[in-house]
Amino acid sequence: MSARIPLFESGLAEPRTIGKYEVSHVIGTGAMGVVYKALDPHIQRTVALKTLRPRLLQPGPDGEAALQRFRHEAQAAGRLNHPNIVAIFELGQAQGEVFIAMECVEGRPLTALTAHGRRLPLP
DSSP states (O other): OOBBBOGGGGTSSOOEETTTTTEEEEEEESSSSEEEEETTTTEEEEEEEEOOOGGGGOSSSSHHHHHHHOOOOHHHHTTTOTTOOOOOEEEEEETTTEEEEEEOSSSSHHHSSGGGGGOOOOO
């Protein structure tokens, strides 16, 4: 089960939609972006939306490089097909947000599995 972080407690702007996706809550945050749990209303599918922070998209070479890395990530992951890798559904841009829509997998965070120095078995 992912940790549910209400949008208003995340300290972030509260998007209700990103493109066609109806945002439910923040799943996680990082240096480069925010991942939201959202619903694709057209096919009633829950997705994870990984977004790139707007400050990284500033005009200039750094912004272009960040956008290019994000696109490469989506393209590389989108070419993979394996039960242990989430499926990529869409790379998009809407309302100033760049996003990757991907399969949303419910479960425990990796940090919970490796807490207290526990190691995951190799298999």
